Amino acid sequence: MATQVLPGGALRGDAPGGINPVGIMPGFVTRDGVTVLEAEPLARNPEPSRRYYFYMMAPAIITLAAISLYPFFWLIWMSLHDVDIMAGDKWVGLKNFERLFTRDAKFSNGWLLLIQYSAMCLFFEVLLGVLIAVLLNRSRWEKVLVTVFLMPMMMAPAIAGLVWYYLYNGTFGWYHWFMQSVGLLGETSILGSPSTAMIGLVLVDIWQWTPLIVLITLAGLKRVPRDQLEANMVDGAGEIRNFFQVVLPNLYPFLLIGILLRFMDNFRFIDSVLILTGGGPADATNILPVYLFDVSFQYFKLGRGAAIALTLLVVTIILGMFLVKIFDSPAARNVGRTEG
């Protein structure tokens, strides 16, 4: 075998008599027992082309830009104009916004109602969802019941709205009859009175979307590490303490994801609200997206609508940033992994 000049130790052939001749190549030094090199290469080879990745991404990105980025800039443009289909568009500067923030009671009211609506939905959905998931987890009926619980989610919200509209009806709705019979309601249907209409909407949302929280929680429960539970039990914790000390902390990222998703969906979808109340009675359920719908597509004040849409978009994007942060956070990824 040929003798070779090497960094580190250097001239290395069959060392005679067990003795190493040493000669370090220029540039290399041995420090604390390790041979290191802190030089830079003389010249780098040109980077290879990664163009095919670009070509693969381009169609989707261009399409998306065309149907979402371009409309977004259009939206900003519209919000600064008085958009009129017949008379043409007129530059009005920030007037649309000024009007929203100073003179439009329905705008601020819409935000308030939207927050109220979402908060009520979320509170009950999370409470019920976690409770049901915990009761279902590892029970005999888990598989069957979860399958049944999927059904409301598969229903178009508009259809769900129509079915509940029928059930709530003051003259022939079975739910109305039930609530009347147990003394919760009088003659007026739940959607007919400003004081109860919001509750009617919340009930529909709870009906349709609690199952999602159940599913998310169940997925989370499956990832609660057994060893943590067992260690806690050996340490003397009962079931209730186990739930609060071990299960809940492990569930936290899952619940946060569920809450944010539902929160944003309440901003996104108003199908059932449009059908059930359309914002009424007396604006009691006129949550912001519904108001936006009316302004834009009932009165066709598209400029003002664009201004409202922008405020709604900004808030959703901020919520979205939180959501993406959670998706990316190590907490969400490490769920179910044991310490150590």
Place this chain on the structure above:
Amino acid sequence: MASKDVVEYASPARRIANVAVVVFLAVYLLWTILPIFVMFVSSLKDLLEAFRIPAVGDWSGIALFFDFEPTFKHYTNLFVNLNFGVYFFNSVAAALGSAVVSVTLGATCAYALSRTEFRGKKDLFFWIISTRMAPVVAVMVPLYAIFRSLELVGSLWGLILAYTTFNLPFAIWILKGFFDNVPFAIEEAQMVDGATRMQAFRSILPLVAPGIGAFLVLCVLFAWNDFLFASIIGSGGAKTLPVATKELVQPQNIQWGSIMAAGVVTTLPMMFLGLLIRRYLVTGLTMGAVRE
């Protein structure tokens, strides 16, 4: 091997709790299926039977609900007189069209995103996902203005494009997670074995095919269940099932039997599809954040 369940110790309190749990779950089950059940049953009732209801407080009157002659005339009415065949076709075409466009474009894009690193990738990603999260009404305002000038309002193409605004980012986002789970080493092995870059990409498609199929179905589901886009962008020429159903609600003459039948026609296929892709449902509905 440890047992699968954490041990439970029997006690009287535990037994009472168990009964309470069963009762609670039974009530919740009833609450969940009742509206769907009512929809099915009412779709089989004649007009007058659908409106019958007992006096307030008369609990035995619940029997009235089941007292009817089943009839399928609402279903025939939908398809013979109310043009629901066309609306059904519109729904299928719009939903499937946008799903296919989204998944085809989305899969190649997601693959490239999954296999390469570049500056600004995070920002690009956030932009993609935020398009999906944008409120439908807010997106619709400018889209309506643009589509009107392009004469896309009231056409199936317009509707397909509109649905792509939320399905394409969804497909990219979800499928990227999917490709991330396929070890790159498999493609590397292919390339060492003699495959070109594109052959290597194609070689892993069979591995992700079930997932791609499932998310195609999910895209169909999202589009099918839409009401807002369909009612504005699709109004007129591209009426879909939810919109057509809603239009059966008229101030003087609400045709409840037909509405319920239309509800069944709209809902049933989606429930079937939902069961079909049960395994991917949670992943899909949570934007890939939660896996079962």
Place this chain on the structure above:
Amino acid sequence: MASVSIDKVWKYYGQTPAVKELHLEVADGEFVAVLGPSGCGKSSTLRMLAGLEHISAGEIRFGAKRINDLPPRDRDIAMVFENYALYPHKTVFDNMANPLKLRGVERSVIEDRVRKAAAILEIGHLLERRPGELSGGQKQRTAIGRAIVREPALFLFDEPIAHLDAKLRAHMRGELKLMQRRLGTTMIYVTHDQLEALSMADRIAVMNDGVLQQLGTPRQIYDHPVNAWVAGFVGEPPINFLDCRIVEEKGELRLVHSSFDLVLRPEQAAIVRERYAQREVRMGIRPDQIAISTVETPDSFGGQILVTEPIGGDMLVDVSLGGDKVLVKTRPDFEGRMDSPCYLTLDRGRWHLFGKDDGVALF
């Protein structure tokens, strides 16, 4: 068949160098192991050879042909991946046939070669199974099978047996070596397990921090490490290091520690005089190069037994020497007891001295 020249090769990930100025010549038919801890740059090197990573600087040649810009499929190589990288949806047969199919080899030839390779690897009965139904060892054989059906010019193995259990690993070492000798194909084998490198390779390239530390036969690496790091990385149980002083007395050099005072051999003394001005050194000696006894002998010095660990055919003894601790490997019938005194004798022909600050081996 091909020789391989890695010529001043660098690998950068962004601004972080993973391989620095690597120079390595592999002869045709040679089995070279690249040994080092994780993150030392050994896998990057292999991936550059395979064409899976861009070569940031420098050049790699197969024979006389520069292959920097060739895609993997044009390099005539076969690679076995750490996690096998089998196609989960294909049978063992189709997995092994894949490289031949991609090259458009005739069906009957494929059939023939796959069956032959499967017979060599003793997986002929598994050809219709899918990877999901195979054990770790079987998967690994399938992956190797995929590599050998094509008779490539160069084998690249990336920790192929790291995930097998200890027994199977020992068995596979012998098999892989035999297979390589029989096929006569040049092989570059990446591993972090010094035992694999020592037992299989013709030559070993030891890497750390992206820098090649030493290249040599297993004997050279084990008996003549070039620096303290190589000495410490290779060998199990690991080498003992003791900080000592050189003292000159009556024309002799003596190695002085709180527990002993030993004379260097003349040829050793000559090297120290020639190349080392300082007095502080680090002495290294392997556990099996120390003799231990319960009775005092000439040349021995005293210590105290901390703990004895019988490990079947051998016995490991932890001995306290002043403030230091050394590990001694001895016969299992050694009768020293914990906390009792003992006497050690060092094999002065095989000990090593390293510079105190730089760690470069003097001998």
